[in-house]
Amino acid sequence: MEPMSFVLFGATGDLAKRKIYPALFNLYVDDKLPGSFSIVGVGRRAWSGQEFVCSVEQSIREFSRRDAIDQAQLERFLAAFSYAAVDVTKAEAYTPLLERVKQREDECKLPQNRMFYLSVAPEYFEVIAANIQTSGLGSVAGWKRLIIEKPFGRDLQSAEDLNEKLAKAFSEEEIYRIDHYLGKAMVQNLEALEFANPVFAALWNNRHIANVQITASETVGVEERAGFYEQAGALRDMLQNHMLQMLMMVAMHIPKRITAQDIRAQKRKVMEAVRPLALEEVAKNIVRAQYRAGSMGEVPVAGYREEPGVSPTSMTETYIAARVWIDDPFWSGVPFYIRTGKRMKEKSTRIVIEFKNPLEQLYREQQEKTAPNLLIIHVNPQEGIALQLNSKNPANSGKIEPVTVDFSSGQKDVPEAYERLLFDALRGDSTYFAHWNEVRLSWKWVEPILTAFERNIVPLVSYEAGTYGPDAAKQLLQAEGFSWWLDEVEEREPVHR
Numbered sequence: 329m330e331p332m333s334f335v336l337f338g339a340t341g342d343l344a345k346r347k348i349y350p351a352l353f354n355l356y357v358d359d360k361l362p363g364s365f366s367i368v369g370v371g372r373r374a375w376s377g378q379e380f381v382c383s384v385e386q387s388i389r390e391f392s393r394r395d396a397i398d399q400a401q402l403e404r405f406l407a408a409f410s411y412a413a414v415d416v417t418k419a420e421a422y423t424p425l426l427e428r429v430k431q432r433e434d435e436c437k438l439p440q441n442r443m444f445y446l447s448v449a450p451e452y453f454e455v456i457a458a459n460i461q462t463s464g465l466g467s468v469a470g471w472k473r474l475i476i477e478k479p480f481g482r483d484l485q486s487a488e489d490l491n492e493k494l495a496k497a498f499s500e501e502e503i504y505r506i507d508h509y510l511g512k513a514m515v516q517n518l519e520a521l522e523f524a525n526p527v528f529a530a531l532w533n534n535r536h537i538a539n540v541q542i543t544a545s546e547t548v549g550v551e552e553r554a555g556f557y558e559q560a561g562a563l564r565d566m567l568q569n570h571m572l573q574m575l576m577m578v579a580m581h582i583p584k585r586i587t588a589q590d591i592r593a594q595k596r597k598v599m600e601a602v603r604p605l606a607l608e609e610v611a612k613n614i615v616r617a618q619y620r621a622g623s624m625g626e627v628p629v630a631g632y633r634e635e636p637g638v639s640p641t642s643m644t645e646t647y648i649a650a651r652v653w654i655d656d657p658f659w660s661g662v663p664f665y666i667r668t669g670k671r672m673k674e675k676s677t678r679i680v681i682e683f684k685n686p687l688e689q690l691y692r693e694q695q696e697k698t699a700p701n702l703l704i705i706h707v708n709p710q711e712g713i714a715l716q717l718n719s720k721n722p723a724n725s726g727k728i729e730p731v732t733v734d735f736s737s738g739q740k741d742v743p744e745a746y747e748r749l750l751f752d753a754l755r756g757d758s759t760y761f762a763h764w765n766e767v768r769l770s771w772k773w774v775e776p777i778l779t780a781f782e783r784n785i786v787p788l789v790s791y792e793a794g795t796y797g798p799d800a801a802k803q804l805l806q807a808e809g810f811s812w813w814l815d816e817v818e819e820r821e822p823v824h825r
């Protein structure tokens with residue numbers, strides 16, 4: 329990996345502390361950073377270099393996944409850090425910043441390879457990119473790259489405007505749009521699961537798959553983020569980006585070569601084939617809901633409208649479910665159901681692939697009931713793959729029952745999403761970053777849903793906090809004769825392992 333400078337805008341912020349510094353430190357410990365590098369933190373507050381380094385150290389101690397930290401190693405790592413107090417909206421403030429970056433390049437004998445990370449509120453994305461360009465920070469003899477946090481726009485128009493502005497300073501190949509779900513091990517593993525296993529590759533189409541269910545349920549509520557969440561809701565916060573990215577990863581077809589370019593081309597084809605929703609069809613295909621008071625386990629919790637900072641008449645959705653059709657020869661006729669919500673019964677991100685059950689009739693004649701085969705990909709918080717098959721249970725008179733074969737690795741101390749993504753960006757591998765085409769097509773698909781919500785064409789239903797969501801989401805699947813897998817597991821038929 330080439331030596332470089334890492335310029336972090338938003339260096340005093342929450343994301344930097346909780347995710348970016350621990351990830352960089354873990355990469356350093358694993359020998360996955362270049363032999364020499366400099367990290368220049370940019371924040372608004374007038375901190376000294378020493379104050380900044382102390383806060384970085386504190387965040388590593390608090391948030392690193394390492395059980396033990398080697399003090400000498402940590403000190404060597406921290407020696408790469410320096411701080412620049414800069415108001416990013418002021419063009420003149422970039423001259424001393426450029427000097428600082430160059431000074432560190434000289435001191436550390438670094439070539440002019442510069443990684444810029446925008447970990448600031450989205451209203452600063454454009455102005456920072458423009459100032460990087462005009463100040464000369466972006467004029468480099470080596471490479472330059474831009475990592476940009478979400479949200480990327482709040483609708484199609486604003487995303488296009490932002491992209492146009494960024495494109496004045498960075499080419500598409502230089503832009504790394506973070507979607508941290510693409511950094512999750514099991515989401516990255518989808519590619520290998522589909523393409524490196526002929527047994528699955530052969531079945532990955534509408535001849536064999538009945539439906540696909542993608543769930544990202546959270547137990548947390550809106551927490552301290554009402555200001556942001558009231559404007560975003562589950563549609564902008566989760567569905568437009570993370571959920572559609574997972575859908576693209578599941579539905580893409582084997583590319584000719586496993587390269588970033590080819591994988592992204594396949595993802596684009598999926599999004600291009602997703603059937604657009606006409607405004608009058610939104611209500612039939614989308615469930616919009618908000619949590620009311622309930623309890624998480626035994627603990628009573630407030631409804632969304634009672635949360636601090638939330639309007640008592642808020643129409644913001646904290647849950648959304650969608651039925652998506654992909655009109656290509658591989659997936660036509662297979663519904664993809666996606667749902668995400670806050671204050672749900674459990675924290676679980678998973679993908680369930682339900683296979684068709686052509687032999688059901690054969691066994692029914694023998695008074696036996698077979699369940700469909702399921703491939704379950706547990707993304708978060710557990711990571712693993714499970715396969716539900718049918719098998720005779722010798723302990724139950726040889727009756728056919730579903731069995732689950734579990735491939736959970738149970739590995740601990742594996743890199744976190746931000747570590748993987750930072751490592752990739754530093755190597756110039758953009759496979760697991762959102763390409764502009766994907767972002768644009770996602771916003772395009774979401775547009776009629778945004779409009780339908782704004783005009784209240786889709787009713788906002790409520791669900792009790794601590795449950796699996798509204799009944800309307802169950803009805804969405806019932807229309808095709810399906811139901812959500814793994815909800816209320818305890819109420820289903822026994823599964824032996």
Ligand SMILES: NC(=O)C1=CN([C@@H]2O[C@H](COP(=O)(O)OP(=O)(O)OC[C@H]3O[C@@H](n4cnc5c(N)ncnc54)[C@H](OP(=O)(O)O)[C@@H]3O)[C@@H](O)[C@H]2O)C=CC1
Pocket residue numbers: 337338339340341342343344370371372373414415416417446447448449450477478479
């Ligand atoms: N926090 C999280 O868990 C997640 C955050 N994100 C995204 O990451 C980005 C950062 O979020 P987060 O860290 O939470 O935000 P914070 O509000 O915690 O931090 C904002 C940072 O921006 C700096 N800043 C604000 N205004 C200026 C200015 N005019 N000039 C220079 N610096 C300025 C702040 O500096 P100072 O403190 O010195 O004022 C601070 O370092 C956002 O785009 C967010 O959407 C994405 C996923 C998760």
Ligand SMILES: O=C1O[C@H](COP(=O)(O)O)[C@@H](O)[C@H](O)[C@H]1O
Pocket residue numbers: 544546565566677708
């Ligand atoms: O991007 C976001 O993701 C988190 C959920 O992430 P996870 O890795 O814990 O599944 C979500 O809570 C947050 O609202 C959203 O902005």
